[in-house]
Amino acid sequence: MLTVWAILIDGLIYASWLFLVAAGLTVIYGVMRILNMAHGSLYALGAYAAASALGWYYNGVGDQLWIALAMIAACAVMIGALAGVIMERGVLRLMYGRDEVLMLIVTFAMLLILEDVMKLIWGTTPYFAYQPYAAMGRFNIGVLTVSGYQLMVVGVSVVVGLALWFWLERTKIGKILRSIIHDREVSEAMGVNVRRMFTITFMIGAALGAIAGGVTAPIISVVPGVGVEVIVVAFAVVVTGGLGSITGAAIGALIVGLARAVSIHTMPELELFIVYAVMASVLIFRPHGLFGQAVARKI
Amino acid sequence: MGHPLSRAGMRRTLLSTATSIALISAGVMGISQAAHAEDTFKVGLVTFLSGGASGPFGVPAAQAAETVIKAINAGELPAPYDSAGVNGLQLESVVIDEAGGPTKQVEEYRNLVQRQNVNAVIGYISSGDCLAVGPVAEEMQTFTIAFDCGTPRLFEDVSNPTYLFRTGLDAVADNVGAAHYLNDAKSDISRLAGIQQNYAWGQDSWQDFTLSMEQLMPDVEIVDNQTPQIFQGNYGTEISALQTRRPDIIHSSMWGGDMEAFVAQANVRGLLEQATAILTTGESGLHRFENQAPNGTILGGRGPFGGFMPENDLSEWFSKAYEAEHGTPPSYPASKMAQALLGLKYAADNSGAEGVPSSEQLAAALKGATFESVSGTVKMALAGGHQAMQPMLYGEYHYSADTGPELRNVRAYKGECVSPPDGQNALEWIKAGFPGADCD
């Protein structure tokens, strides 16, 4: 029974984190049909930015938890949006209209470049900004302890999910974006400035990636390569859930998170390929993922 | 000793990156003019400059190499290495990134030897790279020192080495030593768990450790072993799984950022109040653990390196010089690189060669030799004189505002205690109950 509870709690915590990482990826794909491999680098950028800001803050400036949390959010959003604009305006814009798979390679190239740029800026020494994580303490649930910070990540993830839903369903930009998702050519013909929408979408997607990194920074040690490790798992989540679907990303994250927790608690040996096994088995039965839709060719 | 994120630290990182780039470009410039210059000795240095192993291992090792090579060329080392250069030759280095996997490293090794015409190669943190490069070193007849990799299979695969050396211990010694330390210092434990990165290093470490524990502390129950992916970073689920098993000792061979992240998370979650961690590579975090690892956490340094270095002229000089240049005391990978370079200098100085010593002369000089190093006196007593036999040390981490981080209750185990006699398979030796071990 204890194990079952532990699995549920751990699965939920991990799923929230996965959703945070995957949300930006799926938003960008949904609107722009670009599977952004550099999403992992945006995650890393957010993590580095947050870690260095926290390092500066706790190194004599102050030690207020809420200021630290606000700094994480601000830094991550700023650096993510900034990097997003540069990437979209500087590189992706030149490539629109190319094959979907070619865009995948373009973002792979950006990933390689960003990895080294970050190394030139931040060096290779691990950055460690554990203070907020430590400051939020822990809660005991029976024999289990859960860290307050990780519960907060669950909250952040719910908030981000709801905000995205609101943005897409209830705002004007959201409506325009949905029309682009539905039919790009028609929306373009009807006067939608698709390019501007792409820039906005990419900025938001990139900022989401950076937020995921920023929120994770106090938990992990930020080292070169953190982004690369994250990207494939995030891919697996969005593909499982159905590319371009926010609900899909949430459900995909839950399934992968729970499956992983089950494996770690019962068969730790399987952990390495559980994500891929889940993705492959979902795709076998639902070739476009859980919430993905097949587009039939029209003749 | 400031926080690594302080502005000074940042500047230092930038500065050291810049200097290493400058150093490297200088090395490259050297190719054209000094490819066959008779007054230099060219050494290829291979270490991680990118990826997760670069921060904790690769870059400190590269920085140590920078410091030591400069001192060797200037003749500033303490005795017995106070002559300038190696065998009177200026030491020139070519630094290569170890990232990219064994196949690529084999390629790079060939490039180093044949295109860059290096006289010797020092490098390799990853065991996979060592295993792939070892046979090639023999094939290409080039004097090669593996400075850090820990696989005990290295000299099983290259069973009759001529050119290949390792100036450190293998991973067996880490884990046999860890078991001895627990037996001596924590005799009351009953439940043991582990967490290892999911790859060869982690798997081998856990195997060696649990087999040793079965010999030394057969009553201890092994309750769990978690195998998170390497560079995973977030160990929340693993920590709960460990908590539900209620161990009182947690063995981990995780290294670098992973190890530090695990320690910090486990500490916040209260796991490290429940259980004491024994970290076989924990020394690399010694100066970074403040507020993260509880006092009493047991650290190893893969031998008498880093914070476990004995006090002698060389280690004193090295600690000072390294800290002066790079802003933090040397961790064990830095010391191990320094030791490999000292081994090279010893071999060159004693090769009896006129001018540039050949690989054969270097190998003959280092084989079975005894040389002074930052870790004390190194005996090349294993693998037919090709691998160092050194003591293994463990100690408890303690931090106080007055003293800073320090190691207490340090226990040292002789090389003869933690390494199997020459030629014997490590696993069989452990399973047989360490025959011939001298642990007094």
Added chain:
Amino acid sequence: MTEILKTEGLSRYFGAVVAAEDINVTITEGEIVGVIGSNGAGKTTFINMVTGYLPPSAGTIAFDGHPIKGLGPRKLMRKGLSRSFQIPQLFLELSVLDNLSMALSASEHRHLEMLRPVRTPERIAAADEILNQMGITQYRDEMVTAMPQGARKLLDIAIAMLANPRMLLLDEPTSGVSTDEKHALMDTVMEVVKRRGLTVLFVEHDMEIVRKYVTRVLAFASGVVIKDGPVEDVLADEQVQELVTGKRQQKPTEGKNDTQDETQKGGA
């Protein structure tokens, strides 16, 4: 005179939308049948069902006396039932000759050959022949992207013919072609059809063309066949008249119609 195609109660629904309902048609070998009706009347749905692209919701189809419902396009091609498309379905980045060679290799069941070049002298000769018959020889070595719409239509039909079909369904062969070219195009096509002795069913909006070439007409409206018979009888029918004239009035909005919608992306 043998029956070649027979449908009974053929229907297709998209959710609540009736695309085709209870279509009972029998076509005899050698007939040239015109299909008329406004956009969205179910003409293309009918062709898509008969050629295996859309599974029918109900009803049966028999080709040459054998039931063919449930068979895919590939199997139907093999049985001698071929079609062309309203929007030509071509390999845009391959040369015209390669498009044709491919069709020939498939009709010879040799499309899995790995070592022989696909352009054998025999296939080149056969391709040249049909290009000549269709009057598009000048595009032989061009990529399809370099061809004008009318030539693409002809190439699309040529490919359909290379499968050696017994029956050919042409989906709006003259749509997208200028009024001047329509007659020339149909002359060319029907010339080849006659030479090959094919049974043909084609969808057409231009009543002049219908009158000129067909012996029999099927009139569709709202997914149902409202009239089936000799060309003069059908066109004289009041209901059909209404349909035809009504359709003429509708013409400016053609692009927004749902049949059109269903088909407009074909070439993309």
Added chain:
Amino acid sequence: MALQKSEIMLVVAAAVITLLSFAVPDWLAFTTTLAIASAMVVLGVVMLMRAGLVSFGQGLYYCIGGYAVGMGGRFLGITDALVLIGMGVAVTVALAMLLGLLLTRYREIFFAMLTLAFSMILYGILVKSQNLGSTDGFGVGNWTLLWFDPEGGKGSKTVLWLATAVGLAVALFLNRYFGSAIGLACEAIRENEVRVEYMGMSRRQILYINYVIAAAIGSIGGSLTSLAAGHVDPTMAYWTISGEFVFIALLGGTGHVAASFIAAMIFIMVRTYAVELFPNSWQLILGTVLLLIILFLPKGIWSLFTRKRRVAS
């Protein structure tokens, strides 16, 4: 069948490499061998690309080919290089025939992700196989070639000759294949699957055959790599290695078989020099080169040759 012009060129190129192997330094021979070996895996990727599919998991077969050589020598005592390569191909074909049944249903990103998943599952299994050395992998024993024992079982010249011969055979085959009915049918599938079915061809059958052949060729590349490097490890199945093959395939383009070989050589040389000259920022250089190629040579470096020819004619 008379030799085509490009076939003569391929034969000449192979002959030149063989002759040069006597003159060039050992490291260049080794690098060339690796380039030829990875070019073969890349050709498999190119085969799939021509059919409109991008595999991010060709490392699966590259790895199987490598491990077949290593394990055949270690556990079965087989030393003949050709037999070892053949074993790899046999295992690969068996697996590809199984996975192909599933994978031919998928397109685009789903194909890419599923291929990636399968190669990562193999990676996971190998990492867990402690008796195969886990992530460290293991050394490939000495091997022979048709009863003779080249340079004491290792010899980088012999493996270059072997790679050149095998590479030539594969290149000649694929050169024919790309111009054959099935080769063209693959391109047709990329362009318009509906028409392919309406020509009476089965796209799944064509894709299936194409996939299995691509896998077999990838396996040969893996076998040659492990014979040359003398070591195998699970990295061969890791997704970044597969990404590298896609990288090289794009670099070369799908225009001609020779493009993959040239691109593989360029890639390895660029990487070698970037690693050497800028050990701290070689990824940056690689990424920039990749972007520039996609931007200015969307059809790969081979378009340089065809463009020139078009200008000339």
